[in-house]
Amino acid sequence: MQNGNLGEFGDMPNEEFRRVGYELVEWIAGYFENLEEFPVISQVKPGWLKENLPVRPPESGESFDAILADVDQLILPAVTHWNHPSFHGLFSTSTSSVGVFGEMLTAAFDMKGMLWRTAPASAELEDVVLDWLRQMMDLPEHFEGIIYDTASVSTMHAIAAARDRAGLSIREKGMSGRKDLALLRVYCSEHVHSSIDKAVITLGLGLGSLHKIECNEKFEMIPERLAEAIEDDIENGDLPICVIPTIGTTSTSSVDPVDAIADICEKFGIWLHVDAAYAGSTAIIPEFRDYFDGWERADSIVVNPHKWLFTPFDLSVLYCKDLSVLKDAFSLVPEYLKTADDPGVRNGMDYGIQLGRRFRALKFWFVIRYFGREGMIARLREHCRLARLFASWVEASPDFELMAPVPFALVCFRACPAGVDDLNALNEKIMNDLNASGEAYLSHTKLNGKFTLRLSVGSIRVEERHLTKVWDILNRMLTHQ
Numbered sequence: 382m383q384n385g386n387l388g389e390f391g392d393m394p395n396e397e398f399r400r401v402g403y404e405l406v407e408w409i410a411g412y413f414e415n416l417e418e419f420p421v422i423s424q425v426k427p428g429w430l431k432e433n434l435p436v437r438p439p440e441s442g443e444s445f446d447a448i449l450a451d452v453d454q455l456i457l458p459a460v461t462h463w464n465h466p467s468f469h470g471l472f473s474t475s476t477s478s479v480g481v482f483g484e485m486l487t488a489a490f491d492m493k494g495m496l497w498r499t500a501p502a503s504a505e506l507e508d509v510v511l512d513w514l515r516q517m518m519d520l521p522e523h524f525e526g527i528i529y530d531t532a533s534v535s536t537m538h539a540i541a542a543a544r545d546r547a548g549l550s551i552r553e554k555g556m557s558g559r560k561d562l563a564l565l566r567v568y569c570s571e572h573v574h575s576s577i578d579k580a581v582i583t584l585g586l587g588l589g590s591l592h593k594i595e596c597n598e599k600f601e602m603i604p605e606r607l608a609e610a611i612e613d614d615i616e617n618g619d620l621p622i623c624v625i626p627t628i629g630t631t632s633t634s635s636v637d638p639v640d641a642i643a644d645i646c647e648k649f650g651i652w653l654h655v656d657a658a659y660a661g662s663t664a665i666i667p668e669f670r671d672y673f674d675g676w677e678r679a680d681s682i683v684v685n686p687h688k689w690l691f692t693p694f695d696l697s698v699l700y701c702k703d704l705s706v707l708k709d710a711f712s713l714v715p716e717y718l719k720t721a722d723d724p725g726v727r728n729g730m731d732y733g734i735q736l737g738r739r740f741r742a743l744k745f746w747f748v749i750r751y752f753g754r755e756g757m758i759a760r761l762r763e764h765c766r767l768a769r770l771f772a773s774w775v776e777a778s779p780d781f782e783l784m785a786p787v788p789f790a791l792v793c794f795r796a797c798p799a800g801v802d803d804l805n806a807l808n809e810k811i812m813n814d815l816n817a818s819g820e821a822y823l824s825h826t827k828l829n830g831k832f833t834l835r836l837s838v839g840s841i842r843v844e845e846r847h848l849t850k851v852w853d854i855l856n857r858m859l860t861h862q
């Protein structure tokens with residue numbers, strides 16, 4: 382269908398925008414309402430969408446109705462529905478519809494937040510909402526935040542800041558060809574997220590710089606092993622620059638003992654970066670604060686509201702005890718970006734590799750205002766209650782076992798019926814069959830060589846009946862193996 386409305390120049394006419402806009406909001410509302418009718422994971426085969434799309438771009442513009450019809454026919458079948466309440470794989474997404482409005486307005490404004498001047502609302506709202514979050518998480522006032530897209534990027538910037546603070550003139554001289562540089566060392570547990578490996582690759586430290594520290598039976602970093610590793614490395618002439626404990630590891634959501642690790646960092650003068658990308662959200666719940674003991678001593682902390690604070694992807698927050706270290710590492714102002722503005726204003730481009738930055742704070746502001754602190758706490762508490770409930774069913778069953786403690790809303794478990802030799806193969810099959818059915822989505826990890834199912838509870842739409850459904854399916858599958 383040809384687009385009859387479009388003139389030779391200019392954008393979609395406003396009256397059409399209004400009509401289509403209402404239709405699209407109606408479409409999204411219907412999508413949220415009917416989510417449970419979709420298979421959780423897209424059932425299409427690789428290449429399906431490409432085969433169904435024209436190879437060449439359209440010569441003349443098409444009507445938006447035709448485009449929306451193709452969303453129904455072609456895009457929807459290839460969507461894995463992260464918002465589905467039975468999406469329990471990886472870490473579930475908690476996106477709220479109010480956050481979707483934020484994304485809409487951000488796109489409409491399309492400010493590129495490089496300088497304060499180019500996006501004052503973005504620069505100042507970011508400061509305000511990150512200070513609100515800091516207060517809700519009970520972090521000391523000296524922590525200042527900056528928004529990046531993902532935790533991977535937040536952590537990369539934190540390690541870059543740690544490297545800069547080591548005073549090795551790497552910003553000017555780089556690292557290659559330098560005989561005066563020792564091997565720079567970064568420490569984390571063996572259960573750390575792969576974003577840390579990627580950060581050391583990106584920063585030119587290399588995977589060889591990573592020293593992965595052994596964990597105890599609860600998958601928590603052993604501080605004594607960390608201290609020994611640092612001492613050994615120093616004796617070998619290496620230079621420790623950063624230690625990264627995790628609060629809520631990806632495999633099991635275990636919590637490294639940050640306070641004891643902070644003692645070690647203090648003793649050796651090493652940057653302490655806490656990866657709380659997943660579980661950091663729960664720091665807003667007063668009775669969860671014990672998990673965060675010592676994180677107020679960190680140099681930097683990453684928390685992801687796009688994981689578990691009802692905010693659509695992407696929005697990751699890096700808090701720094703002293704944000705000027707990040708600025709020292711990254712600030713670079715070419716002539717065309719110099720302004721006469723008050724030198725006290727915050728220019729986002731000074732704190733990372735990006736020049737233009739999206740107005741991400743808006744959606745988070747909407748979310749915090751719409752739900753309020755109490756509303757967010759209530760929802761997180763409910764997710765944790767549901768996870769504990771599911772864990773209690775696992776514990777009470779002779780055919781399943783828990784594989785790790787459940788501090789937050791992630792349950793690690795496996796089927797272990799009597800008389801089965803290869804439990805790894807059994808659990809892998811159960812997971813693949815369940816996921817292929819489209820009824821729910823679970824992912825897995827391997828713990829001490831054992832194939833372990835991971836069930837994450839975090840969708841804003843999840844209810845007890847969704848967990849009952851997965852539990853029933855799992856038990857049914859087991860009887861039919």
Ligand code: PLP
Pocket residue numbers: 472530531532533534574576627629630631656657658659685697
């Ligand atoms: N850190 C932890 C503990 C995670 O679980 C994840 C992702 O699941 C990340 C970092 C990376 O997050 P992102 O996708 O925002 O880079």
